[in-house]
Amino acid sequence: MPSDEGVLDRLVDWVHTTDVFKCVASWTLVPYWARRTPVKPLPGGPHPSFQHGDNVQCMMNLIMPLKVKSPIGRAEAALAIAKNKDAIYAGLNNVGTVHFARFVIVGDNICMFSVYDGDFTNYIRDFIATIGEVFNEVVKLVEGGKKVIPCEKNVEAFIQWVHEHDLYQVPDTATDFLRDQEDLKGDRAVSPVDDDLTLLPRKLVLQLRANANISLGSGYRAYPGFSVAQVRKHLKLGW
Amino acid sequence: MVDTSTAKQLVQAIIDNLEQPVPGRRPVHTIGVGVKGEFVASDVACTYCIAEHFNGKPVRVSVRFSNGLGGVNQHDGWSDVRGMATRFHISGERGSDLIATTLGEFFVRNVDDFFEFSKIAKREKYERRPWWRKVWDLLQLKIPPRNPYPDETKNVDEGALRYANRHRFAQLGIFQVGLIGAPESYARASYHAVHTFWVTAPDGVRRPVRFSWQPVAGVRNTDPKAVPRDRYLFDELRDRLQRWPARFMLMMTIGEEGDALDDPTKPWPGTRIRVVMGTLTLLKVSEDQEADGERISFNPNRLAPGIEVSNDPILEARLGAYEVSREMRGGCPFKWR
Numbered sequence A: 001m002p003s004d005e006g007v008l009d010r011l012v013d014w015v016h017t018t019d020v021f022k023c024v025a026s027w028t029l030v031p032y033w034a035r036r037t038p039v040k041p042l043p044g045g046p047h048p049s050f051q052h053g054d055n056v057q058c059m060m061n062l063i064m065p066l067k068v069k070s071p072i073g074r075a076e077a078a079l080a081i082a083k084n085k086d087a088i089y090a091g092l093n094n095v096g097t098v099h100f101a102r103f104v105i106v107g108d109n110i111c112m113f114s115v116y117d118g119d120f121t122n123y124i125r126d127f128i129a130t131i132g133e134v135f136n137e138v139v140k141l142v143e144g145g146k147k148v149i150p151c152e153k154n155v156e157a158f159i160q161w162v163h164e165h166d167l168y169q170v171p172d173t174a175t176d177f178l179r180d181q182e183d184l185k186g187d188r189a190v191s192p193v194d195d196d197l198t199l200l201p202r203k204l205v206l207q208l209r210a211n212a213n214i215s216l217g218s219g220y221r222a223y224p225g226f227s228v229a230q231v232r233k234h235l236k237l238g239w
Numbered sequence B: 001m002v003d004t005s006t007a008k009q010l011v012q013a014i015i016d017n018l019e020q021p022v023p024g025r026r027p028v029h030t031i032g033v034g035v036k037g038e039f040v041a042s043d044v045a046c047t048y049c050i051a052e053h054f055n056g057k058p059v060r061v062s063v064r065f066s067n068g069l070g071g072v073n074q075h076d077g078w079s080d081v082r083g084m085a086t087r088f089h090i091s092g093e094r095g096s097d098l099i100a101t102t103l104g105e106f107f108v109r110n111v112d113d114f115f116e117f118s119k120i121a122k123r124e125k126y127e128r129r130p131w132w133r134k135v136w137d138l139l140q141l142k143i144p145p146r147n148p149y150p151d152e153t154k155n156v157d158e159g160a161l162r163y164a165n166r167h168r169f170a171q172l173g174i175f176q177v178g179l180i181g182a183p184e185s186y187a188r189a190s191y192h193a194v195h196t197f198w199v200t201a202p203d204g205v206r207r208p209v210r211f212s213w214q215p216v217a218g219v220r221n222t223d224p225k226a227v228p229r230d231r232y233l234f235d236e237l238r239d240r241l242q243r244w245p246a247r248f249m250l251m252m253t254i255g256e257e258g259d260a261l262d263d264p265t266k267p268w269p270g271t272r273i274r275v276v277m278g279t280l281t282l283l284k285v286s287e288d289q290e291a292d293g294e295r296i297s298f299n300p301n302r303l304a305p306g307i308e309v310s311n312d313p314i315l316e317a318r319l320g321a322y323e324v325s326r327e328m329r330g331g332c333p334f335k336w337r
């Protein structure tokens, strides 16, 4: 019986590919399963590691929601960056471990995306030391930013605040985000376990409900494993 | 030392799970095609590895592309792992083999795992899931399993899933197999050798590495929603090579301390140093498929001086298993080192 492709069967195969189904499921099934099988937000930033390759070209993806959610709020943020361009570039040169950094406005968020070498807290600490003032100007436009400025005086709180706005970085391999979920729950079981791999799609949906914005994998690198210092030295650009 | 009894059991475990035995043929990767080509190492390859085929001079190469499934029925369009076995012909009629598949990570860590997997992942009836069970899947936010292909009545999917549910180390490999699809061409897939090897540089430095082939034509799969075609890959390759050679870049990733050196189920992070070791140019589908597609026999442990195996137990097990299988099917013996 089940081998025969009937009308109902074809209907079910088709229906779940439709936008209507996805919409209805988002409003009904997703909240239902989120209640039944809650998923905690996963922390942002790179996964901790002691290995050299993992400690160069790390990513930071800061998404900071603006207080004023309108073109005016966005313009304020754009101007804050524009008028401090020299300060930012000089600061980045001084930090010296940053491969790339850019500011982007997406929706009503001011975002800072960067690729840096070394430890995250040191990176932010260096930043505060070199362009703390600029950060204050940007952060004051952001929801909840007030409590951490001036950042030079609230270094630890500021670092924590930045960390909280840094996106969760989904591991490069499909099933490894399950390991992150298990880690967060303190589940370090080894074989044999009683998992259900077919739940992966649901776990992903619920994770994306908890972490609405994420970074997909650790990204492509043309020359993985090399620090800013090594690249500049090899290219004879001075250091 | 090759443990022949284990090797025989490994091959037998594969044979036992076939629809029908395939005497005189490979029990897995049965359907394949032999191709001739040439490999030229990159400028930097010789600074990482002293093996002869990395010295920059063009090296003659024999490649066998294959569908992963065992058995004589050809189903190019089915979702399946594909193989790319390569022999670099080095001086003295010797060879250095590199066997890779489209799967990035393997699903078992050692021989015991393999036997357990073979027991659990037996061929079972595979039927279209009834509509009401698909609805139940959707209500649970699961994706219903794919419908069987025409003619597909049995497969190992259910068993492999049961195995993955028991063992987290297997989940990545088995999940990837589920999504792998069918390539538009053998020349349009990436192939990974999975295990760690050690390469020796001219200054004596030994590095743990993993190899992958990347197609210059780019990776492209067929449309999974279209009705799969059973035979197109051989003709596609023949036509393609008559028009223009197909190229692959050999990428070598260098491991770091703490990376899994002896476990093919564990990926290395994408942040590891990656070196282009050279370019393979495939020139033509061999005219003598009996010799170059069937009797030719590869072994992942056949390595030119300068490349060595790691302690990966699967790599070690393959030494004997491939020899046993070669003997059983009357494959062509080939010089070691």
Ligand code: HEM
Binding pocket: B010, B011, B014, B025, B026, B027, B028, B029, B032, B064, B065, B066, B082, B083, B084, B085, B099, B100, B101, B106, B111, B114, B192, B193, B194, B264, B296, B297, B298, B314, B317, B318, B321, B322, B325, B326, B329, B331
């Ligand atoms: C315990 C693990 C494994 C066992 C027992 C096994 C067994 C075999 C056997 C018996 C053959 C046929 C050999 C012949 O008759 O020449 C074969 C072929 C093959 N295997 Fe494996 N294998 C294992 C793991 C792997 C892995 C990890 C890879 C991925 C790199 C792989 C890729 C291939 C390919 C591509 C072929 C076809 C080679 C050709 O075209 O001649 N196998 N395997």
